[in-house]
Amino acid sequence: MTKIEQARLSRHRTTTAAARTRSRRAVSAGEPAAPYHHGALRDALLEAAERVLERDGLAGLTLRAVAREAGVSHAAPTHHFGDLTGLVSELAAIGFTRFNAAMKAAGEQPGTPIERAMARARAYVAYAQANPGMYGLMFRTERLDYSRPALHEAAEASFAGLAGSVAARSEGPVGDEELSLDQSAAIARAWSLVHGYTMLLLDGRLADILRRSPPGTTAEKLLEAMLRATVPKLPPGA
């Protein structure tokens, strides 16, 4: 870990450690002492983890940091998640679930299929921009255990939603298992476009392009311009 990162993290460490000592030891101060058994530690840890993630980034998301944030001992998470991979995977599952909800809501807006596809794409990028830590956790972490049911199902649903919305406006029947090459290509194209755009945007690699674009060109406008030139390749009936 870099010295800068250590310094950045040490701030919260001391404060939360102090808060924890106070709440546990100084009962005379009138505050209720933190009970030995938290009661809902699992959810509290997940909420703490999300706060740490969006505040300190992926590198700051450590088991001990989460425990500090939640005000419990550093080994407390082990009982609920096994190891760091477990915690990260459960948090990613939450991210996928929320992401799926946002995509579903965007797809249910009224309008032509193309307009709805655009709305979904906008929602995709908007989620990542509003929750960069979560999106990075979901799509750039190698520490995800997809054998965990929660994560497996949430990620599966995410893919199914995407595949369904793309394949629904393609020619031919949409089998539950079999895909034509054109259908596969359409799914891969939609996903690659929006996922690649999102990653490049979050990594700051589109900053150069945006700077050299006409004044007032935002990430959203560039996204729309990019999709406008791609989507019309649909069959006329769509």
Place this chain on the structure above:
Amino acid sequence: MTKIEQARLSRHRTTTAAARTRSRRAVSAGEPAAPYHHGALRDALLEAAERVLERDGLAGLTLRAVAREAGVSHAAPTHHFGDLTGLVSELAAIGFTRFNAAMKAAGEQPGTPIERAMARARAYVAYAQANPGMYGLMFRTERLDYSRPALHEAAEASFAGLAGSVAARSEGPVGDEELSLDQSAAIARAWSLVHGYTMLLLDGRLADILRRSPPGTTAEKLLEAMLRATVPKLPPGA
């Protein structure tokens, strides 16, 4: 670090440590003792780092592991790279340089502009598949210091090559600074498509699609099918 990862790494640790002791202490065995001054440690460390990266993945790429792989003390890299960010950044610069060479070679093949664009896209994905560790280092690591001249220039050249090859077959003049919205969109589309496809492929997220596609559909064929439906949107003169 997971127990599995620790076990996976510990193998090499012991062997290289043993080799180092032997080469330094047991002069009587006839082997030349490793000199105190390596002579070309910087390059040796970069080569060692690439071996570690492609063997043990991004998580295994630690300063100490690289030092062990090169047979020197764990603090030796500090003198040449400052910290882990320095080493990682220099290695990423090498990756970008090689990547640029591969893309340039692919773009110089004979054929129509569309054929050359396809060749470049194939080369892009092929590089990532042949060097997944390197590609991950270049595009998914947060530990890159783009203020380092080597990395900055190599990455800049990479982007310039992409932007040039896309903008070259667009209408209107290609200014060195100014881009029309259509030009920006074309660059963003090409990059997002191929980068997104590559990331999804490396993450194994296209496996489902490939499995449900017609028999014999490889990642390369899916890529071509995906691009075929996108590229023809070029002006007729291309």
Place this chain on the structure above:
DNA sequence: AGCTTTATCTTTACGATGTAAAGATAAAGC
């Protein structure tokens, strides 16, 4: 040539991390 300076590499040390194991505490079950 011999001495000094500098670059290179090693050793030692420290705080951080993940994780295992054992102890403490309170809730649940009987």
Place this chain on the structure above:
DNA sequence: GCTTTATCTTTACATCGTAAAGATAAAGCT
């Protein structure tokens, strides 16, 4: 009311990045 189990803390250890001081050899200088 006692025992069992779940939950949380404490302690411990190996690993990591990094800093600092020591050792060694090359380079430079007089």
